[in-house]
Amino acid sequence: MNKIKITFPDGNTKEFEQGVTGLQIAESISKGLAKEALAVEVNGEIRDLSRAITSDSSIKILKWADDGGKYAYWHSSAHLMAAATEELFPGVKFGIGPPVETGYYYDLDLGEHTLVAEDLQKIEDRMRELAAKDDPYIREEKPWEDAVAYFKKKGDQYKLELLEELKGQTISFYHSGKFTDLCYGPHIPSTGRIKAIKLLSVAGAYWRGNEKNKMLQRIYGATFPTQKELDEYLFRLEEAKRRDHRKLGQELELFLLTPKVGGGLPLWLPKGTIVRESLEGFLKEEQRKRGYKPVVTPHIGNINLYKTSGHYPYYKDSQFTPLKVENEEYLLKPMNCPHHFQIYAAKPHSYRDLPIRLSEFGTVYRYEQSGELNGLIRVRSFTVDDSHMFVRQDQLKGELCDVIDLIQLVFSTLGFKDFKTRLSFRDPKNKEKYGGEDQMWEMSEKDIKEAADLMKLNYYIAIGEAAFYGPKIDFMVRDALGRTWQLGTVQVDYVMPQRFDLEYTGADGQKHRPVVIHRAPFGSMERFMGVLIEHFAGEFPLWLAPIQAVVLPITDVHLEYAKQVFKEFEASGVRVELDDRNEKIGYKIRDWETKKVAYMLVVGDKEKENGTVAVRQHKKGDLGQIKKEAFLAQVLNTIKTKSLTL
RNA sequence: GCUGAAGUAGCUCAGCGGUAGAGCAGCGGUUUCGUAAACCGCAGGUCGUGGGUUCAAAUCCCACCUUCAGCUCCA
Secondary structure, eight states: OOOOEEOOOOOOOEEEEEEEEEEHHHHOOOOOHHOOOEEEETTEEEEEETTTEOOEEEEEEEESSSSHHHHHHHHHHHHHHHHHHHHSSSEEEEOOOEEEEEEEEEEOOOOOOOOHHHHHHHHHHHHHHHHHHHHHHHEEOOOHHHHHHHHHTTTTTHHHHHHHHHSSSSSSEEEETEEEEEOOOOOOGGGGGEEEEEEEEEEEEEHHHHHHHHEEEEEEEEEEHHHHHHHHHHHHHHHHHHHHHHHHHHHEEEEEEETTTTOOOOOHHHHHHHHEEEEEEHHHHHHTTTEEEEEESSEEEHHHHHHHSHHHHHHHGOOOOOOOEETTTEOOOSSSSSHHHHHTOOOOOOOOOEEEEEEEEEEEEEOOOOGOTOOOOOOEEEEEEEEEEEEEEEHHHHHHHHHHHHHHHHHHTTOOOOOEEEEEEEOOOGGGSSSSHHHHHHHHHHHHHHHHTTTTTEEEEEETTTTOOOOTEEEEEEOTTTTTEEEEEEEESSSHHHTTTTTTEOOOOOOOOOOOEEESSSEEEEEEEHHHHHHHHTTTTTTTOOOOOEEEEESGGGHHHHHHHHHHHHHHHHHHEEOOOOOOHHHHHHHHHHHOSSSEEEEHHHHHHTTTEEETTTTEEEEEEEHHHHHHHHHHHHHHOSSOOO
């Protein structure tokens, strides 16, 4: 028997018989490891522990703690769920059933039957029974024709459709108990590893993600090796709901969404407006320092603007119906750029004037499908912290870097660390979706990539995510429920300057075309606020907090001193309130604590006598007496420095 | 837009064929109090909208609207 060399993650190597399995290797290391092992990574590919390794390889035994281990675990869980479903609903047809970030799903065609909560419970119970049997997951390879014959007999058109794309290849199947599925794998050793099971939800999902196809029923599930981990996961889900910006927005009176105004048309309440305007003020000041020129433009514009820009033909479906006025048609503006281009085009420009950076918090209107609306995160009316920068080709990269720097400043000021940077390029296979010449695209994608490298962005490239007029750098963040959203964006545009015939006169006396950078650090004030509320769980840093401090007199006797403290803070620009209600101090504290107010200044006899305030900090409690002037100075400093901590 | 679930007082929710309920919030009074809920009282609802079944509908049926989850879409 030949020997092969196995290299472990720590660099150590060891010889094994050719055909050794991952499980045997794990067993040779320790019993504990073999018991915990779920799959094995062989030269970067995740495989079943039971598959033979036939040549020299680098391997890593995957446990629950490894992403690859979870992947296999949830993949196998999807099979377990399918197995349980097939026993309860004979004749069910299966779409796809992959693992996802936390858990797995399977798409099912149950014919006329619609799954209800009781069905999920039954499936879940059956999954537990099947898991208890501890059936091994067994891989089997078949010729393509045999695979087709199998599913023809079973009458599963979905699997047959999938097989069409694998024509001529050897097809792998996995068996567990009585259940058999077409599957690449890999899988964990046996169903018994799946200990804690919870089916979360059922929802519709189009077959192959195409809305023209039949809608299947998708069951989402979670499984874990221990009940404790499942409980923790479910607890985290509940916690996330507490952070939900829609809930906090209502509780903290930040904004209002009412069908009386319309879906996706948020109303900003006084407290929410303070937060929003604080963000705007911050960015306006940074932009002023960087040579941006503020402009203001109307909310509608002649439709010809958008025909020129190309928005109208490309995005007709996501715009509100045009308004007819005196034989002209107007559009609620879906973007600010055409307006800004008119400002640029209104007078001739010299190469010396460039770059010109026009900026506006411009509100735009987009028709989003009703099912897409989501709190502040997906709306029909939103304000873009927009800027259009008209630059010479030789200035482009430098400007891109400056913009990235500004976005990084915005994100770091707010403590956003968990974001991803995406370079959104066009899909060369789908050119009709985009405007402009190939050469422009190649140039701008190169510029974007070089700027991203220069600024040391940790990015990934997404093909097909570009705007129709150019590639983008998008800054992606997650909401409380783990969904990813695009916030800030930087876009390079060679297309629209051409469409609008924008020019400047160069040093050579000739006309030249500027390049436009579209950029928005927040992206949309609405979406950003939504994410921000969840990011801080409603506990804003002091500079953003709608109420920064509240003065709480113990009794009426202390009201006069309380007023004095209140007025001193107010005069210094602190957003302070005075709670002169006839209530016990405990009641007031509870009340303001639930409103997540940072500082409560309790004043009674002692404070009045000493010229102090008894500071109570949100979630932390009594900090004791502090001289009122000293505390005011501290508060002002915390605000001024935009500190993330109190 | 599609599939499913849900809409009862400002908020959280109970009631699920027999004249609309609670707690909190609000208002009036009593209480003047030291770090997360004092006490008494008052007021508040075309039970999402419209239609139907029934002697009788918040409750059963149908349609629509809105919200939520997922899908699709997202300049």
